[in-house]
Amino acid sequence: MFKIIVLVKQVPDTRNVGKDAMKADGTVNRAALPAIFNPEDLNALEMAIQMKDRIKDAEITVVSMGPGRAAEIIRESLYRGADKGYLISDMKFAGADTLATSYTLSMALRKLEPYNVVICGRQAIDGDTAQVGPQTAEKLSLPQITYAETLEAIDTESVTVKRRLERGVETVKSPLPCLITVHSSAAPCRPRNAKRTLRFKRALTPSELQASSTDYSAMLESCSYLRIREWSAGDLQAEPQRLGLSGSPTKVKKIENVVLAHKDAKMLTAADADVESVVVELMGEHII
Amino acid sequence: MRNVFVYCEVNEDGVIADVSLELLSKGRKLAAALGLKLEALVIGSDVKELEKTLYPYGVDVIHYANDKRLFPFSTLPHAAITAKLFEQEKPEIVLFGATSVGRDLAPRVASKLTAGLTADCTSLEIGDHEDVKTGKKYERLLYQIRPAFGGNIIATIVNPETRPQMATVREGVMKKEIFDADYKGIIKNIDVTEFVNDTDFICEIIDRHIEAQKVNIKGAQIIVSGGYGVGSRENFKLLYDLAELIGGEVGATRAAVDGGFTEHERQIGQTGVTVRPKLYIACGISGSVQHRAGMDQSSKIISINTDKDAPLNAIADYVIVGSLHEVLPKMVKYYKQHSK
Numbered sequence: 001m002f003k004i005i006v007l008v009k010q011v012p013d014t015r016n017v018g019k020d021a022m023k024a025d026g027t028v029n030r031a032a033l034p035a036i037f038n039p040e041d042l043n044a045l046e047m048a049i050q051m052k053d054r055i056k057d058a059e060i061t062v063v064s065m066g067p068g069r070a071a072e073i074i075r076e077s078l079y080r081g082a083d084k085g086y087l088i089s090d091m092k093f094a095g096a097d098t099l100a101t102s103y104t105l106s107m108a109l110r111k112l113e114p115y116n117v118v119i120c121g122r123q124a125i126d127g128d129t130a131q132v133g134p135q136t137a138e139k140l141s142l143p144q145i146t147y148a149e150t151l152e153a154i155d156t157e158s159v160t161v162k163r164r165l166e167r168g169v170e171t172v173k174s175p176l177p178c179l180i181t182v183h184s185s186a187a188p189c190r191p192r193n194a195k196r197t198l199r200f201k202r203a204l205t206p207s208e209l210q211a212s213s214t215d216y217s218a219m220l221e222s223c224s225y226l227r228i229r230e231w232s233a234g235d236l237q238a239e240p241q242r243l244g245l246s247g248s249p250t251k252v253k254k255i256e257n258v259v260l261a262h263k264d265a266k267m268l269t270a271a272d273a274d275v276e277s278v279v280v281e282l283m284g285e286h287i288i
Numbered sequence: 289m290r291n292v293f294v295y296c297e298v299n300e301d302g303v304i305a306d307v308s309l310e311l312l313s314k315g316r317k318l319a320a321a322l323g324l325k326l327e328a329l330v331i332g333s334d335v336k337e338l339e340k341t342l343y344p345y346g347v348d349v350i351h352y353a354n355d356k357r358l359f360p361f362s363t364l365p366h367a368a369i370t371a372k373l374f375e376q377e378k379p380e381i382v383l384f385g386a387t388s389v390g391r392d393l394a395p396r397v398a399s400k401l402t403a404g405l406t407a408d409c410t411s412l413e414i415g416d417h418e419d420v421k422t423g424k425k426y427e428r429l430l431y432q433i434r435p436a437f438g439g440n441i442i443a444t445i446v447n448p449e450t451r452p453q454m455a456t457v458r459e460g461v462m463k464k465e466i467f468d469a470d471y472k473g474i475i476k477n478i479d480v481t482e483f484v485n486d487t488d489f490i491c492e493i494i495d496r497h498i499e500a501q502k503v504n505i506k507g508a509q510i511i512v513s514g515g516y517g518v519g520s521r522e523n524f525k526l527l528y529d530l531a532e533l534i535g536g537e538v539g540a541t542r543a544a545v546d547g548g549f550t551e552h553e554r555q556i557g558q559t560g561v562t563v564r565p566k567l568y569i570a571c572g573i574s575g576s577v578q579h580r581a582g583m584d585q586s587s588k589i590i591s592i593n594t595d596k597d598a599p600l601n602a603i604a605d606y607v608i609v610g611s612l613h614e615v616l617p618k619m620v621k622y623y624k625q626h627s628k
Contacts, residue, residue, distance in 0.1 A: 012437075014437060014439075014440075097404065098395065098405070099398065099399060099402065099403075099404065099405075102399060126437060127407075127436070128407065128408065128558075128559060129395075129407040129408075130391050130395070130407065131391075131394075131395035131398070131405060131407060132395075133395075134363075134392060134393075134395040134396040134399070135395045135396065135398065135399035137396065138367070138395075138396045138399035138400055139399055143363070143364060143490060143491050144363055144392070144396065145491070146363075146388075146391070146392045147388060147392075160494065165388040165498065166387060166388045166553075167498050167499050167500075167501060167553070168496065168497045168498035168499050169496075169497050170360075170493060170495065170496045170497075170498075171493070171494040171495040171496075172491055172492065172493055172494065173491065173492045173494055174490070174491045174492075175490050175491075178491075248404070249402065249403060249404030249447050249449065249450035250404035250405070250406060250432075250445050250446070250447055251419075251445065251446055251447070251448060252443055252444070252445060253417055253431065253444040253445065253446045254443070254444040255436075255441050255442070255443050255444075256441060256442045256443075256444075257440075257441060265591075265601060265602075265604045265605055265606060265607045266605065266606045266607070267596075267607050267609065268606060268607065268608045268609070269608065269609055269610055270608060270609070270610025270611060270614045270615050270618070272618060274608065275608065275615055275618040275619055275622060276618075276622045278590065278606055278608070278619075279619055279622040279623050279626065280622070280626060282567065282588075283623070283626055283627070287510075287566050287567050287587075287588060288510060288534040288535075288567060288623065
């Protein structure tokens with residue numbers, strides 16, 4: 001069976017930041033930001049489903065590193081076409097920069113070997129770094145194809161992908177296994193499938209199962225596909241000093257709330273006299 | 289040893305890309321502040337006017353890997369050469385352009401070297417650091433400054449323990465400045481066969497279509513720029529009308545580009561280009577930190593917005609509170625009237 005792994009992240013929706021997003025002390029009020037499926041990870045999931053459509057005998061495993069609630073996006077992936085999910089969750093991962101994150105993900109991927117291809121979004125909107133994909137590839141000695149836009153061809157030996165570059169496109173063929181990061185210009189993810197949504201509605205992580213007021217354990221016993229696996233640092237056999245804050249070479253020295261130095265702007269209206277005065281002034285100064 | 293390095297990108301014309309020259313200009317200043325040399329790494333095939341181009345930026349050493357197989361850029365061979373050279377040379381600081389190439393290569397190299405990397409820096413400075421927990425003091429680190437968390441905060445990042453300190457910077461953020469037209473350095477050729485294996489060439493580039501840059505907003509003296517508030521692709525025509533008349537270019541925010549109002553190459557801001565025009569006319573732009581990072585050095589800023597409290601207004605020289613549907617045609621009208 002052809003094994004496709006998709007790395008997904010739940011992120012605060014930084015694109016729709018309201019006025020209450022910052023607390024009075026200048027720190028980020030995470031509670032005020034809705035948690036969403038990282039947009040480009042949805043493009044990645046779609047490319048994985050397209051691969052499965054073409055290869056047929058394929059299985060999509062979704063892996064997410066994050067807190068317990070990240071199980072939400074694993075379920076969302078199951079509704080849309082993934083087959084299995086793993087949540088990589090541990091307090092020890094807290095404060096991880098991209099290097100510690102890619103180390104953690106690479107240890108999870110090692111446990112999932114053998115696989116044929118790893119796919120993820122180009123970047124997450126809470127950091128916009130685009131570093132975790134290439135760094136994970138390096139840790140696993142996999143070739144990488146970044147900024148994938150279109151899946152041109154795939155078989156069990158190789159994949160051909162069209163990449164979106166700043167000023168053009170490039171088609172690259174890589175042997176498998178490899179890691180692909182997907183650009184926002186790729187096909188949007190197909191919506192939830194009704195049958196799948198019913199089937200996976202009760203897919204739960206062990207933590208969720210424990211916290212649930214209804215006892216679903218008998219159901220999960222008989223329907224193993226409903227189990228979202230959960231791995232901690234111990235399960236990954238990771239070196240503790242390479243995780244979280246201690247595994248992160250970059251340190252945040254300072255966070256500043258953005259304060260604008262006010263200029264004394266000339267306040268005008270759309271009235272003819274006002275607009276004319278600006279134009280005349282700029283022309284007088286030979287700016288226009 | 290322990291110098292400042294810049295990975296220099298080779299563009300489609302076989303010359304060093306502008307973004308790399310900008311980084312060399314910044315690298316020269318960082319090297320001077322630290323009392324170090326400035327070194328350039330160039331990986332390509334028969335790069336044109338290499339020494340003539342680079343030395344005036346104050347480059348002391350050019351490391352040059354010249355091989356037909358090294359252009360166009362491919363991740364594995366470039367990463368192998370870069371990482372191996374850095375293992376030998378142990379740079380203090382390494383800068384990459386935050387381009388399709390730099391953002392693909394730098395993280396892979398940083399992972400290989402277990403080094404810290406900060407993406408899309410908008411400013412780089414040298415300064416001291418004290419670890420609040422351990423009390424350990426560090427002198428003269430690279431401050432890597434960037435907007436974070438959707439632009440609601442500005443973060444200063446440091447790499448206290450690991451070397452090199454690595455950062456990527458977008459095109460246009462740093463200023464390209466000749467250091468000394470007569471400056472002379474030396475060139476060291478990299479033995480490519482020693483640095484790469486045949487297995488590094490397993491990815492095959494089948495096809496490439498790179499378009500020449502159509503829009504040159506970086507060099508424009510006047511920019512008429514639109515945000516999400518412009519509302520549609522049709523409404524953007526109002527901006528084009530004014531820009532064409534007064535000899536400017538049209539720019540846009542990320543929200544406007546994501547909204548499909550105009551092309552990506554017009555995007556101004558942290559994840560687009562940085563501009564420093566004489567005049568920046570912002571239409572329906574609220575003014576996120578990321579956008580401001582790309583235009584706040586404009587000499588004069590006009591903000592046209594129905595919201596008198598739009599954050600951008602705080603850095604504007606003129607604020608016109610009103611609809612761009614009304615204001616832009618009037619600007620066109622009065623410009624025509626007075627230029628007769």
